[in-house]
Amino acid sequence: MPDLTAVKELADRVLGEVKKVVYGLDEQLRIVFASFLAEGHILLEGVPGVAKTTLAKAFANSLALSFKRIQFTPDLLPSDVIGTMIFDQKTGEFRLRKGPIFANIVLADEINRASPRTQSALLEAMQERQVTIEGNTLKLPEPFVVIATQNPIEFEGTFPLPEAQLDRFLVKIVIPRPSPDVLKLVLRNYGVIREWPVKPVATGEDVKRAQRLIWDVRVSDDILDYIVRLVEETHRNRNVRLGGSPRAAIAMQQLARALAAMEGRDYVVPDDVKLAAKYVLPHRIILKPEAEVEGVTPEKVVEEVLKSVPVPVP
Numbered sequence: 234m235p236d237l238t239a240v241k242e243l244a245d246r247v248l249g250e251v252k253k254v255v256y257g258l259d260e261q262l263r264i265v266f267a268s269f270l271a272e273g274h275i276l277l278e279g280v281p282g283v284a285k286t287t288l289a290k291a292f293a294n295s296l297a298l299s300f301k302r303i304q305f306t307p308d309l310l311p312s313d314v315i316g317t318m319i320f321d322q323k324t325g326e327f328r329l330r331k332g333p334i335f336a337n338i339v340l341a342d343e344i345n346r347a348s349p350r351t352q353s354a355l356l357e358a359m360q361e362r363q364v365t366i367e368g369n370t371l372k373l374p375e376p377f378v379v380i381a382t383q384n385p386i387e388f389e390g391t392f393p394l395p396e397a398q399l400d401r402f403l404v405k406i407v408i409p410r411p412s413p414d415v416l417k418l419v420l421r422n423y424g425v426i427r428e429w430p431v432k433p434v435a436t437g438e439d440v441k442r443a444q445r446l447i448w449d450v451r452v453s454d455d456i457l458d459y460i461v462r463l464v465e466e467t468h469r470n471r472n473v474r475l476g477g478s479p480r481a482a483i484a485m486q487q488l489a490r491a492l493a494a495m496e497g498r499d500y501v502v503p504d505d506v507k508l509a510a511k512y513v514l515p516h517r518i519i520l521k522p523e524a525e526v527e528g529v530t531p532e533k534v535v536e537e538v539l540k541s542v543p544v545p546v547p
Contacts, residue, residue, distance in 0.1 A: 237446060237450070237494045237497050237498065238497055239442070239443065239446070240446050240494040240495060240497070241495060241497040243435055243440075243443050244263075244266055246295075246434040246435060247295045247434060248263070248266060249434075250294075250295040250431050251288070251291040251292055251295055253291075253425070253431055254291050254425075254426045254429065254431055255287060256411070256415050256419055256422075257411050257414075257415030258284075258408065261288075263492070263495065264404055264406055264488075264512050265288065265380075265406065266292070266491075267488055267491035267492045267495055268378075268403045268488060268491070269378055270440075270447055270491040270495070271444075271487040271490065271491040272376065272378070272444055272487075273378070273402070273484060274359050274380070274401060274402045274403055275379070275380045275403065275406065276344075276381050276382075276394075276399070276402040276404065276405040277289065277380065277382045277383070277406050277408055278383050278384075278385065278405060279407060279408035279409070279410075280384065281384065283408045284408065285382040285408050286342055286382055287426075288408070289340045289342075289382065290340065290431075291431050292338070293338045293380075294429075294431040294432070295431055295432070295434055295435065296338070296433060296434075296435050296436075296437075297433040297435065298336075298337035298440070299338070299374065300337065300338045301333035301334070301335075301336035301338075301339050301340070302339075303333050303340065303342065304342050304343065305341060305342060305343050305344045305346050305347035305351070306343075306346055307347065307348060309348075311350060311354035312332065313332060314333065314351065314354045314355065315334050315354055315364040315366060316329065316330050316332035316334070316335070316364070317330055317332075317366060318330070318366065329369070329371075334355075334358050334373065335371075335374065336374065337374050337376055337437065338378055338380065339378070339379045340381075341355065341380070341381040343384060344381040344382065344383050344394070345384065345391045345392050345394055346384075346391055347392070348392060349392055352392070352395065353395070355379065355401075356397065356398060358373060358377075358379070359379055359401040359402075360401055362375070376437070376440055376441060376444060379402075381402070396519070399516050400478060400481075400517055403484045403513065404484070404488065404512040404513055405512065405515060405516035446494060447490050447491050447494055449499060450490040450491075450493050450494050450498070450500065450501060451499060451500045451501070452486055453500070455545035456501050456506060456545065457486070459503060459506055459544070459545050460482050461482060462542045463477075463510055463514075463539070463542050464477040464479075464482045464485070464514075466538045466541060466542050467514060467518055467534065467535075467538055470534050470537060470538065471524075472520055472521055472524035472529045472534055473518055473534060474520060474521045475518070475519040476517075476518060477513075477514050481513055481514060481517045485509045485510055485513045485514070486501075488509040488513055489501045489505035489506045489509045490505075492505045492509065493505050502547070503544045507539055507544075510535060510538075511535060514531070514535045515531035515532050516531070518535070
């Protein structure tokens with residue numbers, strides 16, 4: 234039986250460090266770190282000022298890994314992200330200038346303010362952990378994760394992410410406005426937050442070891458059937474034009490494994506899958522136009538799906 238105590242201890246250390254500057258988002262923080270353990274990319278959505286960038290920076294700073302931040306703007310070019318070949322006048326030759334994508338953790342800030350052409354520059358990096366520059370294919374560092382933030386698409390100056398890119402994010406996490414109690418806590422501790430007390434509490438080897446241990450978490454046939462039924466039910470829902478893809482099922486399994494490991498368990502339970510579904514499925518569901526007019530949201534569809542599919546009995 235694999236011992237997953239090390240994963241639980243790692244999660245407790247990292248989350249404890251992040252919570253020094255991020256308040257009132259316990260579940261969302263668990264999902265972020267579980268996604269990182271599952272080697273998945275993370276999309277944070279929320280209105281300006283709800284600590285999306287702070288959350289991403291806090292996770293990066295708590296891990297002894299290389300970190301780069303890219304501020305996405307309408308005039309950002311693909312070469313500004315992945316790099317390009319430049320002419321060296323001293324040698325008379327072209328040489329490679331790597332872009333900020335070459336880091337363990339890449340913060341793509343306000344990703345939906347860039348044009349679709351620039352957004353698509355991330356596709357190869359996110360899926361294959363490599364980039365191609367002028368015909369040269371280069372591997373990205375390991376581990377590699379993109380943490381992207383975006384404003385709601387109703388905001389001025391935003392471009393909706395294409396479905397192919399959305400599907401490459403393991404999870405989409407909506408960051409809500411803080412409650413009055415949490416906002417009061419932020420104000421009271423703002424001096425501490427400004428001093429930025431977040432320190433590295435894990436090495437790259439710690440992270441890679443934990444990512445390998447995730448594969449030792451057992452997923453029973455009953456749980457696999459449950460995941461498949463949930464994904465299939467998204468296609469049967471009356472309000473859905475396109476439901477979850479096979480990648481959604483894989484993402485749900487891997488995120489559930491990571492959540493179980495963070496609890497020190499070597500097996501997945503239905504509650505792990507339910508929690509994973511809340512963050513894995515909504516951004517992969519495309520609604521029918523009439524459903525959107527009626528105020529149906531992908532999140533409501535996922536709630537219906539979770540209620541309609543019987544939970545396996547241990």
